[in-house]
């Protein structure tokens with residue numbers, strides 16, 4: 001058994017003896033004498049660059065020093081695990097973190113370091129770790145059998161509760177977000193008899209062919225802002241498939257209208273994260289989601305809200321209920337199963353009749369698996385309760401105001417965006433409304449901040465500016481205090 005001890009080191013303050021100038025700064029391009037304002041800005045940028053570099057190097061050194069067992073495991077794992085990890089997103093700089101166990105709001109690495117877990121398994125741990133209700137449900141089900149490939153009564157209870165929360169009457173189950181969005185897209189195509197789909201630039205919907213398009217395109221791949229390209233986001237996907245996915249801009253109804261007009265009668269439907277959560281957090285403007293539904297329905301095309309990430313985390317009935325816009329299909333996964341792998345696809349009567357009538361065969365050996373259904377029922381009825389959402393709301397406010405105060409006391413250009421249990425710091429002054437704005441956010445600040453939090457005993461999701469924190473039902477004020485304290489120390493280090 002691993003002995004648990006908190007070994008978080010104090011984040012180092014950046015050194016004050018900054019280099020005088022950075023050699024990789026571009027020279028002034030005009031032959032006019034440089035103005036003093038311009039020179040001051042340029043010097044400020046060079047100083048910020050040097051400070052950031054220094055902070056990242058210093059924090060990476062501490063990171064590695066604290067985790068010798070992780071380093072050994074990472075190296076040994078290379079032999080039989082491809083890339084030394086079980087998913088490519090577990091490869092983090094400076095090295096992957098190997099975990100031993102989790103309990104309540106904390107996780108513990110194999111070196112015995114404790115972290116407030118705000119990574120939440122990429123947004124799947126709304127229940128926290130070892131929640132008594134999930135433990136009880138799973139333990140009871142294990143002794144009664146973990147797999148039959150036949151429906152069990154819990155599936156009815158789960159579907160009924162999802163219908164109540166999200167307003168869509170009929171449901172089916174799958175095992176991951178990827179499977180759920182794949183089924184949703186198959187269904188939209190099957191019902192309409194059309195091949196094209198519309199997807200938003202910068203949204204992620206899993207790793208199947210139709211949606212691995214323009215997930216996080218580099219500026220040179222993305223095409224003109226007014227007419228984004230369908231840029232492949234993975235190798236191994238035929239161009240013929242990528243070409244069937246048309247790309248629109250978040251918060252821009254005209255970009256969808258144009259695609260529907262240009263491809264009259266060919267678009268099956270659109271999939272969208274109703275709050276973008278794979279590009280920080282980008283919220284829909286007033287009327288945007290309702291406008292999408294109207295537009296798509298005018299063209300006899302369908303609308304899917306991918307609430308895999310937002311589902312139970314932004315509130316009990318997702319963005320769907322918050323914004324009061326009912327799509328034709330909803331996909332859920334991540335936090336739904338209380339930490340057990342499960343996904344759900346909800347649909348209107350019209351959409352799900354197509355499944356019921358055999359128009360589309362929605363299948364899977366583990367769909368509605370009894371273990372997953374038992375955990376999901378407990379999650380919905382005993383964990384994600386109204387009281388739990390009230391508790392999370394208090395912590396959300398504590399995190400937001402605490403970090404905002406630290407930003408105000410610093411020279412950082414940053415702001416905080418939250419949505420229920422999810423939140424992030426965007427290292428830019430202006431609000432981001434679509435992927436093109438997100439591209440302009442400097443990722444180095446997010447990485448430096450991540451390292452600072454990690455060494456200070458808070459595990460945020462890696463991948464810098466893309467991801468968000470997740471507050472679980474088991475976090476408390478002391479956990480959020482640690483997050484805010486670390487942020488203030490980071491802001492002070494950047495400031496100095």
Ligand SMILES: Cc1ncc(COP(=O)(O)O)c(C=O)c1O
Nearest residue numbers: 176177178204205206308309333
């Ligand atoms: C919005 C969204 N949809 C779908 C997925 C895919 O889910 P999974 O990783 O369970 O396949 C993700 C994963 O991050 C996601 O964020």
